Each structure stands twice: as C-alpha cells, then as structure tokens.
Amino acid sequence: MEGRADVGAALHQACSGWSARLRAVHGTGAPLGRHTTDVPAEAAGAARRVAEVLQQARRVLVLGHAGADGDVCGSSLGLAAALRELGKEVVVYNEERYPDAWRWLPGGSAVATTLNARERFDCTVAVDAARPERLGRDFPPPGRRGTFVWIDHHKIDPAPGDVSYVDPTAAAVGEQVAAVLEVLGHPLSLDVAQCLYASLLADTGGFRYGNTSARAFRLAARLVEAGVDPWLMTERIYESQDEARMRLLGKVLSSMWLSPCGRAGLVEVRAHDMSRFGARAEHVQGLVNHVRGIKGVEIAVLLRELPDGTAVVLRSRGNIAAAPIAAALGGRGHKNAATFTVEGDLASTRQRVVEAVLAALPAVEPTKGERAAE
Ligand SMILES: [Mn+2]
Incomplete structure (x- = not known):
C-alpha cells in the first residue's frame, strides 16, 4: 500500500532493539493478582x-x-x-x-x-x-x-x-x-x-x-461439576464459525503489513469485503489476534472501514501499553487492548495510527541480531 515503505523504514529505526530491554525491566509482564487465591x-x-x-x-x-x-x-x-x-x-x-x-x-x-x-x-x-x-x-x-x-x-x-x-x-x-x-x-x-x-x-x-488465576480455574472446576461439558462449550463458541468470518479472515490476512523489524503488524477490513462476504461486526471480533500471534509481533492493529469513519483495534502482547496510543488518537483503552472509532477514511487513519504506534516505541539503540536471538 502507498506510503507504507516510508512509514515502515521510520518504524524500523524507532523500534529496533527495545523489546528485550523492556522485558528486562518489566519481567514477564505477569499482572498483579495473577496468583490471587481469595476474593479481596x-x-x-x-x-x-x-x-x-x-x-x-x-x-x-x-x-x-x-x-x-x-x-x-x-x-x-x-x-x-x-x-x-x-x-x-x-x-x-x-x-x-x-x-x-x-x-x-x-x-x-x-x-x-x-x-x-x-x-x-x-x-x-x-x-x-x-x-x-x-x-x-x-x-x-x-x-x-x-x-x-x-x-x-x-x-x-x-x-x-x-x-x-x-x-x-x-x-x-x-x-x-x-x-x-x-x-x-x-x-x-x-x-x-x-x-x-x-x-x-x-x-x-x-x-x-x-x-x-487459580481462582478462575477453581470456579471452572465447580462449573464442570455442575454439569458443564467443556467440549460442547468449545464447539458451540469457537468451532461453529460462520463461513463469512473465515472468508473475511482470508481476505484480511492477505492485507497484512508488518514493520521491517517485525514488531508491529496491521490488517484492514474493508466495507466492500464485509458486504461481499455477508459479514457482520461480530465476525471481525478476534481477527486482530491472528496478527498479535505472529512470532515477534508486540503490537497488532486492525482497522475497519465504517460509513462515517474508521474503527481502530489495538492488541498488545504486554510490552507496549495500548492506552497511550489510543489516547494519542483520541480514543480510550486498557493496558493490552483498545477499541475505538476515529473520524477519517482508512488511508488517513492508517497513516495516523502507524505514526502513533511509532511514537509509542521507546527510542533505544538498535541491538544487532536481537530478533534472530529471540
Ligand atoms: Mn470482562
């Protein structure tokens, strides 16, 4: 896509080498309360x-x-x-x-x-x-x-x-x-x-x-004892996808762009494809996780073309906070996730989002061969 090479080169400059350093500072990113056994x-x-x-x-x-x-x-x-x-x-x-x-x-x-x-x-x-x-x-x-x-x-x-x-x-x-x-x-x-x-x-x-948490697993155990069938739940929730969602997924993944350093990824959902496949908003849920799931990707972005603007979905692995990126774009978010809508078409939003992601990457000296060593 137009303009992406420049943006990608700038991203490469900014994002090389920071990830290992951040991990050293923040450890594994385990949130507080992970091992909480009792309700506070x-x-x-x-x-x-x-x-x-x-x-x-x-x-x-x-x-x-x-x-x-x-x-x-x-x-x-x-x-x-x-x-x-x-x-x-x-x-x-x-x-x-x-x-x-x-x-x-x-x-x-x-x-x-x-x-x-x-x-x-x-x-x-x-x-x-x-x-x-x-x-x-x-x-x-x-x-x-x-x-x-x-x-x-x-x-x-x-x-x-x-x-x-x-x-x-x-x-x-x-x-x-x-x-x-x-x-x-x-x-x-x-x-x-x-x-x-x-x-x-x-x-x-x-x-x-x-x-x-252990608490979540304990509740899950109680729920299974109450008669819940885990496979039935999995099948009905995750393995009953509409064909439209899978067709959309194929199209969306083919639009995927990765920064040269491989730490940021972006996909786009076009209105035209939504209507072509008969896809609804719920079919877009979770698509961004396919990008975050790529080895080395720290932050994934999904842009969805809307009649009056663009929806922005951010998903981080935990080393980059999503909330400040969302705030820079006029949206709100959590530590690892943000979903909001901005005015502006897909192309102008893409430019703004990539710039905001770029600004969120800490400026540290590139570390040679770091990605290969991960
Ligand atoms: Mn919730």
Whole structure:
C-alpha cells in the first residue's frame, strides 16, 4: 500500500532493539493478582451488599456494554437465569442482538434490544460495562432504574453504582456473579453454570491469558461439576464459525503489513469485503489476534472501514501499553487492548495510527541480531 515503505523504514529505526530491554525491566509482564487465591476483603464485602439488594428486588434489569462480548453475555445471562430461579422477574437488555457465538446460551435469544420508556425496575445491574456511557440508548434514567448496581472488573473511580462491586482481580465478571450467588446460597444450575463458564472462557482467552488465576480455574472446576461439558462449550463458541468470518479472515490476512523489524503488524477490513462476504461486526471480533500471534509481533492493529469513519483495534502482547496510543488518537483503552472509532477514511487513519504506534516505541539503540536471538 502507498506510503507504507516510508512509514515502515521510520518504524524500523524507532523500534529496533527495545523489546528485550523492556522485558528486562518489566519481567514477564505477569499482572498483579495473577496468583490471587481469595476474593479481596473489600470485594467480598461489596458482593454481600449486591446480594442484599438483589434479595429485596422483585423486578430486575440486567445489562452490559454495547458490542457485547462473551463476558457481557455470559455474566448477564448467568445472573439473569439465577435470579429467575429465585422467582424474580428479569429483563436482559442490549442495544444490539448478542453475537451468535453467545446467543445460544440459556436466555440468549430472549435478550431485549429495546426498552419501553415507561418501564421501571426495582434494581438495574450493569455488568462488565467499564463506563456507564456504554450501556446503550435505552439505559433507563435514574428515576426508573431502582437501585443501580455496578459489577465490573474494570477499574473505575468513583464507581457509578448506588452499590458497586469492582474487583480488578476477577478474571471475568462471571467470577463476580458466582461470588454473589454464593452469598445468596443459590446452587449453580446447569443453565447458570454454562453462562458463567462462557464468561470465563471469553475473558481468559480459553484459559490462556495472564488473568487465568487459580481462582478462575477453581470456579471452572465447580462449573464442570455442575454439569458443564467443556467440549460442547468449545464447539458451540469457537468451532461453529460462520463461513463469512473465515472468508473475511482470508481476505484480511492477505492485507497484512508488518514493520521491517517485525514488531508491529496491521490488517484492514474493508466495507466492500464485509458486504461481499455477508459479514457482520461480530465476525471481525478476534481477527486482530491472528496478527498479535505472529512470532515477534508486540503490537497488532486492525482497522475497519465504517460509513462515517474508521474503527481502530489495538492488541498488545504486554510490552507496549495500548492506552497511550489510543489516547494519542483520541480514543480510550486498557493496558493490552483498545477499541475505538476515529473520524477519517482508512488511508488517513492508517497513516495516523502507524505514526502513533511509532511514537509509542521507546527510542533505544538498535541491538544487532536481537530478533534472530529471540
Ligand atoms: Mn470482562
């Protein structure tokens, strides 16, 4: 693609040799809390307060962020199924239909995509939302929410709920839902267990990421004891891909660009290909991981052409923080991941993104032959 050779040469200058040095500084990048065996005391207290609120409520709304992922779907549906078993009336809302990978979960096809403007709840529970603005267009105003409960493993200060249960050591919000159900003394039905297992599977990348704690494995064991069939879950979630996604993957990978030093990779999803293959937004989820998965790639970028701008997805291996790159482009992100939308077409966005990635690479002297030695 045009202009890429120049950008690549500049990247090469900037990024050679820094990776080994960073690893020496930061060790293996294991996050704090990885070996946490118990729920932190503060979080345990919060789980108890959430359980008390839910016990009192008769009519409950459960919702997560728009663009639902496996943790939103699994923790929402798991909580909803348990509350229904406890005799409560529950509405699960998301402004978009859940992706097929998660929609088959118990209750998944009954998720409301609109809420009547007169609906009132005794309690509204937001899960895995990160920020209240992401809860969708029909997220009720304070007067109709009832008690607002915030359950999340993303850090937020101050937490927005009337009652908030924030635990960044939880691998998935499904873990936090399980903790609340434990306080309630509610046994895990197969329906609930399948949903919570899906949430764990999604946020630990199939028990592979650094957040896969002993605690996560212990919950997984309990869920399997409750009847979850791991292969059935894998098959329905990961081995039931739509043909459109695989056709798109082929096209996207053929667009792949790697910096000369091999530490940054970029792929693009064109609107034309989306419509040609009949692909939906959910089919783009996870494609960027194929680029991060290349040996030597520290940061992967996926750009998706939209009618009114470009979506930017960043995934880091842990040595480059994604959040400052996102901030430089006017977006927001986490340590290893960021997804946001910018104005501007694919070509101009590509240029800006590559420049931002370039600026994020620490300026250190190139180390000869370092990559070959890795
Ligand atoms: Mn999550």
